[in-house]
Amino acid sequence: MPDGPSIVIPAHNEERTLGRLLDGLLADLPDGPAEGEFDLVVVCNGCTDGTARVAASYGPRVRVVETPVPSKHEALRLGDAHAHGFPRIYVDADVELGAADARALTAALRGPGAVLAAAPDRELPMTGCSWPVRAYYRVWQRLPAVRDGLFGRGVIAVSGEGHARLAALPPLMADDLAASLAFAPAERTVVPSARVVVRPPRTWPDLIRRRVRAATSTAQLEAHQDRSAPAGTPAPPSARTGLGDLAALLRADPTLLPALVVFLTAALVARRGARRAVRSGDFATWLRDESSRRD
Incomplete structure (x- = not known):
């Protein structure tokens, strides 16, 4: 053994x-x-x-x-x-x-x-991925x-x-x-x-499904952190992306502007899509991306 x-x-x-x-x-x-x-x-x-x-x-x-x-x-x-x-x-x-x-x-x-x-x-x-997906990950990988x-x-x-x-x-x-x-x-x-x-989603709808799942699960994690943190302790660690992070990327590479617009659009759409699950406490529905599983 x-x-x-x-x-x-x-x-x-x-x-x-x-x-x-x-x-x-x-x-x-x-x-x-x-x-x-x-x-x-x-x-x-x-x-x-x-x-x-x-x-x-x-x-x-x-x-x-x-x-x-x-x-x-x-x-x-x-x-x-x-x-x-x-x-x-x-x-x-x-x-x-x-x-x-x-x-x-x-x-x-x-x-x-x-x-x-x-x-x-x-x-x-990124072979086979649509241009919005490529734009999104151009920013995401730099965070x-x-x-x-x-x-x-x-x-x-x-x-x-x-x-x-x-x-x-x-x-x-x-x-x-x-x-x-x-x-x-x-x-x-x-x-x-x-x-x-790691094979990314190939289409915009599949990307949004992944991002809705990520936004929902992040909300669940943060709620757990808030409940379990003793009163008066510093804020728990977070991996959320702030506007300051995106501004720093743009200053370093101004050609990222179109990709940043796509990234922010995906983030806003995903956050809106996650609201219903967060309000209902549905942290079990797994929105799966099938496009990345195709040969």
Whole structure:
């Protein structure tokens, strides 16, 4: 049984994408993980497609856990119950990560100067994306919180101590943002030698669906922070984008103005779209972008 790092992959109806991820993680391990290499656990949650069949097709190299509950939080909990080792790497099923990238993340959590949490650098392939989507991400990728935070990558790796920090978090839609904010800047790092491919939405409606989900989940996280913060304490950390951040980007690169207009439009539309869910307390409806899952 591997005693090295565990990789937990929650997967809900990811038949079309899971193979890309597993191929990358196992590409240089043709005979399966060597002893002490990786412990791979795929948690198929509430799947109505062939996700479990895809995962099982990799044989003993991948352990498959199934639950009828379509919940990422439940999938992560089950994955933890079945995982064996640390560091522990949580990977969304719709991204692409290689074995070398997983090793680089593991190295950042071990030895002198190790941090508690790490994530890879992100690559956003824009092929096939409409021009408003490309404009939006031209701004988004430059935001300081996006560059330095662990969220929006679909991958977070933690040490044993870092895992205890995550285990104390409540179930939230913005699980990756909450995980990132759970660590001070000195306790987390983005590892430049590790890279994850995150496929963005291709169309404006799909982008808005993602942004509505993000606005809704951020509101839930902030409400939780307000409830749990003792009276008189400083404001909790936030990854919200302020007008000052956008003004600084424009000063540094005036050619960003058209893209900034698109970015602000998307933010306003998404915030308006999130109001109904926030008012009703609906933090369970997951607005999914299907365009990024097409070949």
